[in-house]
Amino acid sequence: MGFLNGIEYLDHLAYDSVIFGFAGDNLKILLMEYHDTALFALPGGFVQVDEDLNDAVRRGLAERTGLQNVYLEQFYTFGDAKRNLTGEMNKILNANNLGDDSVKWILNRFVSVAYLALINYKNVNPRPDEISDSCTWYDVNNLPPLIQDHTLIVEKALMTLQSQLDHKIPIFELLEEQFTMAELQRVYEVILNESLHRGSFQRKMLSLGILKRHEKQFNGGAHKAPYLYSFLK
Amino acid sequence: MGFLNGIEYLDHLAYDSVIFGFAGDNLKILLMEYHDTALFALPGGFVQVDEDLNDAVRRGLAERTGLQNVYLEQFYTFGDAKRNLTGEMNKILNANNLGDDSVKWILNRFVSVAYLALINYKNVNPRPDEISDSCTWYDVNNLPPLIQDHTLIVEKALMTLQSQLDHKIPIFELLEEQFTMAELQRVYEVILNESLHRGSFQRKMLSLGILKRHEKQFNGGAHKAPYLYSFLK
DNA sequence: CTTTAATGTCTCAAAATGCGACAATAATCG
DNA sequence: CGATTATTGTCGCATTTTGAGACATTAAAG
Known part of the structure; x- marks a missing residue:
């Protein structure tokens, strides 16, 4: 000892x-x-x-x-x-x-x-x-x-x-309570070290039924404001 | 110690x-x-x-x-x-x-x-x-x-x-050098604890390009004799 | 007001999958 | 010896999933 x-x-x-x-x-x-x-x-x-x-x-x-x-x-x-x-x-x-x-x-x-x-x-x-x-x-x-x-x-x-990444990992632990689809995609891309197609990624994530969509944010950034999402639990 | x-x-x-x-x-x-x-x-x-x-x-x-x-x-x-x-x-x-x-x-x-x-x-x-x-x-x-x-x-x-089972495991370690498709399927079924569709399983395995097909065996069993396969390495 | 770039969604083709069906085959049995 | 039977290899078809581009919408910037 x-x-x-x-x-x-x-x-x-x-x-x-x-x-x-x-x-x-x-x-x-x-x-x-x-x-x-x-x-x-x-x-x-x-x-x-x-x-x-x-x-x-x-x-x-x-x-x-x-x-x-x-x-x-x-x-x-x-x-x-x-x-x-x-x-x-x-x-x-x-x-x-x-x-x-x-x-x-x-x-x-x-x-x-x-x-x-x-x-x-x-x-x-x-x-x-x-x-x-x-x-x-x-x-x-x-x-x-x-x-x-x-x-x-x-x-x-x-x-x-x-x-x-596909199965077990609770990715949301890395993110804020609410996040945009682009942020979520970026997490996947960084972990997988490859770029993903935006449309396919969004469709896939939404089809999983694990995301709740909130109102659009007014995040002060340029261009169209994205929805915010959070993980259902 | x-x-x-x-x-x-x-x-x-x-x-x-x-x-x-x-x-x-x-x-x-x-x-x-x-x-x-x-x-x-x-x-x-x-x-x-x-x-x-x-x-x-x-x-x-x-x-x-x-x-x-x-x-x-x-x-x-x-x-x-x-x-x-x-x-x-x-x-x-x-x-x-x-x-x-x-x-x-x-x-x-x-x-x-x-x-x-x-x-x-x-x-x-x-x-x-x-x-x-x-x-x-x-x-x-x-x-x-x-x-x-x-x-x-x-x-x-x-x-x-x-x-x-899908990715990393070298299943062939459990089998003989040569084996039938039915035997391979059985290994998958036992590990996954579910039955698989025979046609789809065969198609999938062959499409992976990891199997070498040998001559048909004369295994003495009844019915049509199956091919023998081995894993490429 | 126009431009710009990000977003949500859609369409289309390609690929993968689930599931049943068919012919071929080889031992068994009448 | 021929019919039976069960297993095998393969195919076809419908469904689902995936990859990739295209379009309209939107909000800030110029």
Whole structure:
């Protein structure tokens, strides 16, 4: 077991979360930068000895974003023996004056269970923890270099999103309560990384019977004002 | 850490494998029965301290089935704090005279990474390990009661199979090198748990361009002899 | 008032799908 | 040995889904 701030955690087990938001025209994820290291990482954490794995991830997510009840899905567990580079972790520990023996367990090998979350960009107030300078949004197609195998984790998260876009993923978690058809289409296009035909997309979405149409908005933009939609539930 | 037969394993981390085969007209999975306990479980194991998680699972699979290079896919990690019922494990340890302190670590909480495998029923020679009486096939729709949350693990494996049947799953791993269209259709029907229209299924499969048609077989059965097919690769 | 560009909808062709029907075939049985 | 029977491969047809362009509508900009 390992201790951190007096709390006991399972050794060798961690989680990392790929937290997706949608802003402007692009998918973003939350990244943390550690003090004085220029090392970027996915927000992650450890599992307390009597805590459900899923609860641990929700706890960490709430601490980082202030959000409860977000859409959260486990997608893969990364367990290569060599995935933990002790050099990087040493640098982080030293920069934070955490070099004493009581936290040496953090340098051990860790198997990490990876989760993806879909959240509304605007509802979030990212909060860095004690050992990180920042916790901010980065464009998924323009990430800084990440520690360990975190780039691979992000790639796998994206693949999971793509493969599940048709069925299971509640895309509305990424959008405002009300949104235009163009915004919805843009989310699909960014996740699938391909452009879709406007007419066909609109017809398909409306035929699914999952959208409620509201009055037209007067959004101040030029040209014909679009309807607003929301997801039925 | 924990030791077993002089080998060191990561504590708190295990894997379980749902090994699918297709025989007669049904999906089957491999289950183990522990000595003198009437307890059934999925074949599983532990991860050595310097071993990749995926390698550990392949090692265990080879030991149980004698097979190398099988299709293997990680599908979920089960991490509830209460998923390990010490009563069941105690019973198993006692029945095997393993009650001494050196294996008490097995009674700890374990997070288990679950894998599914697709293998050819006929190529397998299931081998029980030291603490199990048997390692044999059971019809997926008629399983004995399983320990811990293993029934849940099987259900999730089946759901994963269903959701991936269209895209990613190499179904041919379940079949002989050559097979009839009726056999292939039966595999789909069993996994999807619904009957399919014969003509449409044949047309669809042939249109995919992934099948090679061979000469007709003389299978000794009555009626018109069907073509044999194999998957292109 | 005209221009411009985004929006909602429609039409048409092409493709995919559901479902039944038909002829061909090979073992079985009278 | 010929008729029966059940299975197979294929086809036809109606229906549904999809891809792509076209049109009128609309609201801001010039």
